[in-house]
Amino acid sequence: MFRQILFTQFRWTRTLLLLMAVFTFVVPTLSWNLGGNVFAAGLAPIAVMNGFSTVGPMLVLGAWTLGFLLVALPWGADSQSRHVYALSLPIPWSQYVAMRFGAGAITLLVPTLALWLGSWLVVAMIDMPPTLRAYPGLLALRFFLGTLLAYALSFLLQYLAGRRAAVVLLVLLVAVFGLGMGLSLANQHELLVRITLWFIDWPGPFSVFASEWRLIDV
């Protein structure tokens, strides 16, 4: 049963997954290119690290895009028949939703693995000083967790509110979040800032995004 759910999930999102996998594979390489100093100092860890601070946010953006589309595509397939098929299956609705959720979460592994491979490749090309360590696995895990969270959130919005409301709510959330970030950077004391802080401070839901996504660390 779950295998079939997984199969359909994969069928509906395979193009997206492929594109995302290419993206996440390329990102670590980009970090090495964008790092500057490449020609001067060879492939120095500092170059990768600097580059990563530029491309790191791309990973977060990718996580959100992937998370949202990974819900929207299967939801679209199901809502084509106004969920008649899903509702006529002989399993409780909660079980169906949980299986759909689980299937989506599993497909997240595809871009995660690509990121891991890409990171690993870049790390293998770096001349690492003995005092520093590379964390390709940990970075991939962070990406997975971040994407999972973005996925879970758009999943909630979509399944609770339907398609149009989900888009509206997501935009609203991002707006509030972005505004809060902007205000907090501008040192304004406002309620929005506090809300934003609640979201990104542990154990707030977005704390995984607030921690540092680094390929190289002490």
Add this chain to the structure above:
Amino acid sequence: MSDAIKIRNLAWRAGRDFAIRDLAMTVPTGAIYGFLGPNGSGKTTTIRLMLGMQQASDGSIEVLGHSVPRQAHKALARIGYVPERLHLYQGLTVEESVRYHRAFFPTFDATEAERLRKRFGLREDALVAKLSKGEAGKLMMLLALSQRAELLVLDEPTDGLDPVIRREVLSALVEYVDGAKATVFISSHLVHEQERICDWIGVMDGGRLIAELPMQEFRSGIKRLRVHKAPVSRDATPFALLSRETPTQHLEEWVVRGWQPEMQEWFARVGAEVRDVQDLDLEESFVELLRGSRVATTTETR
């Protein structure tokens, strides 16, 4: 358990214009139940409520002994459902659709599915999105029949299909019913479709079940009478008068329900004479029944 479906006091409302009120329905096990009603009378909604896909505001529904919607998934495991519009995933092929469906229904019979697929002439690798309307209908029927379900719920299964495909689909259905001794609940606004197969008839109009009776009774009980010197009053008739028209000056045409030959005497008592008693076919009966119910409703509300 002698009733496959038992609905009591069902109530449901959508907006201001449409509501189902106080609906009671009984579908005996083993029956082929024709669920008639014009478009928009609430047939599909009733079916969705019956399968737990929507939540009634009041009343009780029991399907195959399971209370719906609480145990709807248990009932659904034993129900083959064909909705009025294609509900399958467009991006899958016929074969993938069968495999997907099979994974959920414990009693699914893969060999039967393969047999029906060949019989219906469906290609394994055809995309569902590319199927013609008739092929899509056949595929849905194939899935429902291969489930080996105890109850088939078919919502307008042949609506919009060409006669050849309709024949194929209905034949397969009839053969299945004889083999599996299943109960069939089949909704349609195409009356003569139901006429051949059904042994029970429920008629729905404006969110209400206006009649529910065995087919035989339905057909023999509704007659058109030509009445000479018809009485003005229509009170205290031993039958239900559905409509009354005056095509010529001396003759009136009455459509009555629950007619028995002995009732001629009533006319004699009031000084009238029944010149002719005509049988009506199902479609005419159905039309007269709707007309009668609508007249009754408007007089009620007046």
Add this chain to the structure above:
Amino acid sequence: MCESRATLPRRVAVGVLCIGLLGGSSRLTAQDSLLPARASAAALRAELDRAEREADSLKERVDALASEKEALFTGRFEAGGRTVRFIPGDLTDADRRIIEEGLTRAEASLRARYGDDLAPFRDPVVWSARSLGPNNPRGTFLSAHRRSNAYWGPRDFNMTQPTVELVEAIALDQAGRNLVDRAPRISEFTRSTLVLNDGRRRFARAGREMALSYASAGRECVAGSPAACRAVLTLPGADGGLSLYFSPADYRSVVTSGELPPTADSAQFAARRRCLAGSDTACVTAVAALSRVPNPFSGTLRSTAVEVALELGGRDAPTRLVTTRDGSALQILATVAGVTEDSLVRAWQQRVRTAMDAESPDAGRDGVTVAAWSLLILFGATRRKP
């Protein structure tokens, strides 16, 4: 009066006054010993009276100024033995309790490390708190402090007791800043930065800075060379630290980050180009032509050494930090710590490396958090049928 604890303006005023009075009386003693004539004694008395009157009026003026300035601070109270002011603040009792607790903790933390010696450097603690109004009826702190003090992000902050930590952190920061401001050599060494709070993270950051540095001294220091660490903790001389921090292998990076003088000739530009293109010999020429080599290490990095020195030095360390004026920064710090320069460098190196090991990133907590949130969200998503 001169020992009384008071708030900043008052302390400044009182301090000025005390110095003035003490100076006056010492002059008096000197003149007494000369046994002057009566007339000159009367003149002296008159002069003294006048000085006293001047001092009184000065005192009044200073007091007036102080109270005028204090009137600007609407919130003010004693906490942890110290006066805390708010600009301009409406404080609830709940806040006061939190602040008191925070200050008590900060106090305890300082006292444990430096005894009472840091006391003169703690004040003033001035807070900018907001009048909170109906949107914030509990009157809790808004987060301005956290941002302005770079307490941003969950890895920095334990949110279980945010306000207490906030108070603690800021009280300690302020003490560090006050302290280093009074020692010019050290201030130059750390570029005025000294944070006495949340040590481990900054030591780890210092380690990361060195490990990723293009200066070989930094890389070798974290890799274990005490000599390299000593170089890192030394402010460079006239050559911008070229011989101190860098090995010839680093020259290409130095050329990239350094600037050629406006007067550079075409040969120097050509050397630079060839260096960047990969010629090592050209790099030596290009480096020699540079007008300025930026210091590859930050003041924040070096400030961690001050912390180590203060900790090693114990009770009198803050006083020694302010009073020792001679020698290089490293020599001053060794004096503060009461150990040799080499042991100080070694101790610092040890601290950095320990912190680096402890600070390796860990996604365990994130994993648990995300899993918990996802499950909660999933539960919510199953609540409604479409």
Add this chain to the structure above:
Amino acid sequence: MFDHIDPRSPTPIYAQIADRVRLAVAAGDLRAGEGLPSVRALAGQLRVNPATVVQAYRDLERDGLVEMRQGAGTFVADVAVETRARERAAAAQRFVRQMLTEAARLGLSPTDLRLALERDLPESK
């Protein structure tokens, strides 16, 4: 044989099926021992409720025209010549009655009918 089953006719479908069989037996088209189509096959072919076919077969069995053998199917019984003749007469009678009812509705008198019949019957030519 079962070509013109008309679900819209006032005559119930089972009666129509039974009539067809009766007529075929009476005419000798179905001989003793010959099998009738299975209930399932016939229901599928006509797209009627299997119960309807069963009822038709039951009626025929009651009249002694067929035998239903458990598990094997339904077979034409060994019918005496008189029975066949009687069936034919009965079928003719039913047909005429139906015609008369229709005629009455159209306002045709028995005389009109007789004239029309004589004109079309081959012997009268």
